[in-house]
Amino acid sequence: MKHSFYEANARQRIVALLDAGSFRELLPPSARATSPHLPLLDTPVAFDDGVVVGAGTLDGHAVFAAAQEGAFMGGAVGEVHGAKLTGLFERAIDQRPAAVLLLLESGGVRLHEANAGLIAVSETMRALLDARAAGIAVIGLIGSAVGCFGGMGLVAACCDTLVMSEEGRLGMSGPEVIETKHGVEEFDSRDRALVWRTTGGKHRWLLGDAHAIVDDDVMAFRAAAIDALDRRRPLTLDGLLAEQAALTARLERFGRLRDALDVWRVLGVAAPESLSLLDRDAFVAAVATHRLAY
Numbered sequence: 170m171k172h173s174f175y176e177a178n179a180r181q182r183i184v185a186l187l188d189a190g191s192f193r194e195l196l197p198p199s200a201r202a203t204s205p206h207l208p209l210l211d212t213p214v215a216f217d218d219g220v221v222v223g224a225g226t227l228d229g230h231a232v233f234a235a236a237q238e239g240a241f242m243g244g245a246v247g248e249v250h251g252a253k254l255t256g257l258f259e260r261a262i263d264q265r266p267a268a269v270l271l272l273l274e275s276g277g278v279r280l281h282e283a284n285a286g287l288i289a290v291s292e293t294m295r296a297l298l299d300a301r302a303a304g305i306a307v308i309g310l311i312g313s314a315v316g317c318f319g320g321m322g323l324v325a326a327c328c329d330t331l332v333m334s335e336e337g338r339l340g341m342s343g344p345e346v347i348e349t350k351h352g353v354e355e356f357d358s359r360d361r362a363l364v365w366r367t368t369g370g371k372h373r374w375l376l377g378d379a380h381a382i383v384d385d386d387v388m389a390f391r392a393a394a395i396d397a398l399d400r401r402r403p404l405t406l407d408g409l410l411a412e413q414a415a416l417t418a419r420l421e422r423f424g425r426l427r428d429a430l431d432v433w434r435v436l437g438v439a440a441p442e443s444l445s446l447l448d449r450d451a452f453v454a455a456v457a458t459h460r461l462a463y
Contacts, residue, residue, distance in 0.1 A: 174386065174389075174390050175313055175334070175337075177313075179221045179237060179274070182387060183221055183223070183234050186227070186387060186390060186391050187232070191226040194222070195253075195260075196253055197217065198215075198217045201216050203215065206248065206281060206285065207247070207281055207282075218250045219242060219244060220237050220238065220250045221235065221238065230266075230267040231264075232268045232269065233270070234270040234271075235270070235271055237274040237275050237321070239274040239313055243275065244274040245278060246279060246293075246319075247285065250286075250289065251292060252292075254271075255293050255295075258293070258300045262300055262305070269308070271309045271324070271325075273313075273321055274316070275321035276316075277318050277319015277322075277343070278290060294327055301327075301329060306400065307328045308332065308397045311338070311370070312336055312337040312383075312385060316368065318341065318342065319342070323341070329397070329402050330380045331373075331379045332379065332381045332382075332383060334383055334385045334389075335371050335385070337369065338369050338370075339370075339379070340368040366428075367428075367429050374460065375432075375438075375456060376461050377460065377461035381397070382453065384449050422435065436459040438456050438459050
């Protein structure tokens with residue numbers, strides 16, 4: 170029986186993803202680790218500040234995991250939310266689990282907490298890269314309703330491995346932000362087909378941003394995470410320079426194109442208009458030879 174990753178909440182995802190009965194939450198709601206900023210603005214708080222963190226096992230391997238809750242402020246990062254993520258990575262460096270799993274669902278930084286949230290994201294990125302440098306795999310999973318945008322989009326790009334479903338979305342600026350800044354002519358956030366073929370899992374996998382694409386099923390995400398446990402990208406200067414060169418080449422190749430459909434045509438995909446109608450297996454079979462990989 171399939172269990173939708175998209176429809177589950179943060180705790181349901183993290184408990185189902187890890188080995189049965191293994192998850193132990195750190196700073197649970199009973200700890201009342203709430204934002205100090207939101208009450209000043211008469212804004213409700215969450216007792217876990219919108220992120221679940223803890224430890225468990227995945228296929229018998231010790232792992233740490235964090236799951237953001239999109240139902241609370243769109244998974245947006247504030248001071249406490251970011252501190253829990255940073256602390257999890259710092260604990261990982263001390264205890265050396267096989268991996269840290271990030272179940273990402275965030276619209277970015279909370280405007281309510283502004284600089285505190287921005288600092289929190291930067292500290293999370295630093296701690297994530299420190300963990301990778303220490304030899305700990307960092308696996309990002311994206312497949313929930315809010316997607317992964319803003320500062321957390323940058324965090325996602327820092328992972329060793331990124332797993333997405335077609336329903337997941339990934340980007341720096343969200344559709345509504347782009348439309349507000351540059352107008353509907355630049356990006357129509359109400360055009361759901363445009364939004365998903367630009368930021369959705371299929372497009373991100375084709376461009377090499379996501380390393381695996383799976384069905385909207387918690388067990389499919391679990392299987393991909395297990396497969397990624399031993400897959401690490403060396404965090405070296407040569408590796409970073411090679412990745413930067415690949416991204417520069419991608420921009421030169423596709424930067425003038427206006428739609429993901431145009432990108433897919435340039436990649437040599439036959440009948441790109443049909444890709445959105447294909448299920449995961451048919452999609453991978455149709456475009457696997459055209460996918461960019463870094």
